Amino acid sequence: MSKESKISPNDILATAQNLREQVGGEFHQSLVEAIYTDATRIADRAVIRPDSKPRFDLDRTIDKIVTSRIFGFPLMILLFTIVFWLTISGANVPSQMLATLLLDNLYPWLKGVFAAMSIPWWIDGLLLDGMYMATAWVISVMLPPMMIFFPLFTLLEDFGYLPRVAFNLDNVFRKAGAHGKQSLSMMMGFGCNAAGVVATRIIDSPRERLIAIITNNFSLCNGRWPTQILIATVFIGALVPAQIAGLVSALSVVAIAVLGVLFTFAVSWALSKTVLRGEVSTFSLELPPYRPPRVWQTIYTSIIDRTIYVLWRAIVFALPAGAFIWITSNIQISGLSIAEWVMNWLNPVGLVLGLNGVILLAYIVAIPANEIVIPTILMLTVLGSGISGVGGGAGVMFELDSLSATLNIFTAGGWTLLTAVNLMLFSLIHNPCSTTIYTIYKETGSMKWTLISSFLPLIMGFVITFFVAQIWRLVELL
């Protein structure tokens, strides 16, 4: 090697630096784009596509109808009304059957077996009255609607219709700083918020996905519909003549669901303007070709992926909740059970919020599953007010077939119309259930967003019920 060719590392670095300046600041970007362009050119030359023109025309015809200005929205409303109607009416019978099987038949039988084996009362109480009861309740309320709702929803998705819904609604969501696909995770949230949070995976933009996760709780889930329907029927339906009572109570439940949708938009907008402003946002929405739904495969995957997943989580959380409810209502300290102590302690706060101690305690123990709110409230009200002859005793949840008997219990607990309205509001706007909180943590991997999603709606619930209660009482005074 000759002397001239001896180059010091510093020279190389200097040359590199020089070259770098020559190629300019956007060098990386230009390189990436050149590679992409070359790759597509090679692909275009090498790949032969079968002529798929006729297929494409059929797709366009369907698209022209489902996204048209005239038919787009009505068609969408019609389809979703059918899905909800099928879910609600279809779930009634199996729900009743499951309740009969698990609560009316299996429960007494198990009690009998335990008695025959002379097992101590507290083991029997903890296992059967507490854990078994809570789990059975969650299953019978939750399982049938999910078995119908999720497959129907997945079929629409598989057919290719749901991306068109996101396409139709995108502009509304854009104005709230969100993504059109949030309409789908919201819709899924009406079935179950945990499934709705999982469904936000279809949103690939980080900011919009977090918005969809945090606001999913404002979709009134399957576990909260029974609470809404019962309270609306018992209190709101009773305000009007019997002929229109059904209609009015149904409308009031729909009004609550619509209020939830409005909150979704308002909170999405506020989040995108404040805490989530700095998150990366990219929009993309692919409209896949239509195809005949694969019915059996869809039913299988929607049951495995969604129903079983959610159900398993709910059971895991319901078992300890049942035990907790039973223990707190049965362990006594100076003559009162722990539940009664907590209820009395919470009562002043509850009354200021237009609720009461029983409701607040019920929402604490029902964090694992919203399905057990009503049975827990009934059990605690009976426990607290000392009514005799109703229910199965301390720590045993129950529901009554007769509406007037239910109303009697509520009246004995000191409920008014305000309590009912605020309970409906609070049921819509409070922390997500523990299954959903856990799912949010799994999906975001962040404690911060999990805490925000849990406490934001809870604080909102307190503020809203508080103001409703004060204004209500003020109007009553005038």
Place this chain on the structure above:
Amino acid sequence: MNDPVILLSIGILFLGLTAFLFWPERGVFPRYKSFRKMSERVFHEDALKHIQKLALQNKYPSIQSIAGALEVSADQAAIILSSLEVQELISVVNGKWHLTQAGETVALQVLRAHRLLERFLAEKTGFSEEEWHQRAEKLEHSLTLQEIESLARTLGNPSHDPHGDPIPSSDGKVRLREGQSLTMFPINQNGRIIHIPDEPEAVAAQIRAEVIVPGMVVRVLESSPTRVRFLIGGEEHVLAPVVATNIIVSEVKEVPVEIIQGESLALLKIGEEGEVVSLSPRCRGAERRRLLDLGILPGTVVAAEFISPGGQPTAYRIRDSLIALRNDQADWIRIKPLIMEQAS
């Protein structure tokens, strides 16, 4: 106690107090937090930056200019200057303040942090253009040397910030900007914008409003003492010379004619087709990669298929798949309209 009037007043008072304390940016708490950050270090570093900036223009600082740049009183400015002198970051030569070697290193370090941060904000976050400079101003003082270097590594050691300013290297070298001001650029020649100002804010805002960013190809049509008229991507822009003089342009050798004439995809009517000629430099970071992933590259044929009943997005056929794009996205894509051949 349960009188609704009293409770209602307490509630409203409480809400008002919470808003007063925690309202983003304007509340007491966020203000206190940003005030805490205005420490001695911030004043010192900002003063050094100011002196360094003047030095580039062969000017020297005065107590008044420091006070103006840092928005402090003249007394405070004097204290800051004397404290910098004690630390031997500046020295007086011939009655004028100069940066010492150490002072220059610190000033370039801060400048490097600032420009890297702007680049980071542009590419890895969702903050909008007008916020980059202000946020970088706040963050630049809180980074350690290691943090600055790891930031540079994550960004792939970029050479320029999003405004086209060169980023000083880690050993404190800063490249000089070439090119000339848009007002001085010859008429009817193609140039590439290499720099737009990030301050003063009034000028930066006007240029943002015209959606001009570095990397765009420009052709000056008219340059008079009252106005500068120029073409970017087929659209005509007019700016006052006082604003246009802040835009720096370099010559480009050859530019395909389509790039200058490229139209916005958003203008394509339903049923029409166009060929992509370029993707605007405004579209950056994750957004840009996303569009590239979808196959939006020079030469790709895009056809507008149908519009959402909500008004946007529009569905485009791109490489045999249907992709919906919002209007602002479609605006980034510049196309050459194709005349549809009537299929026989």
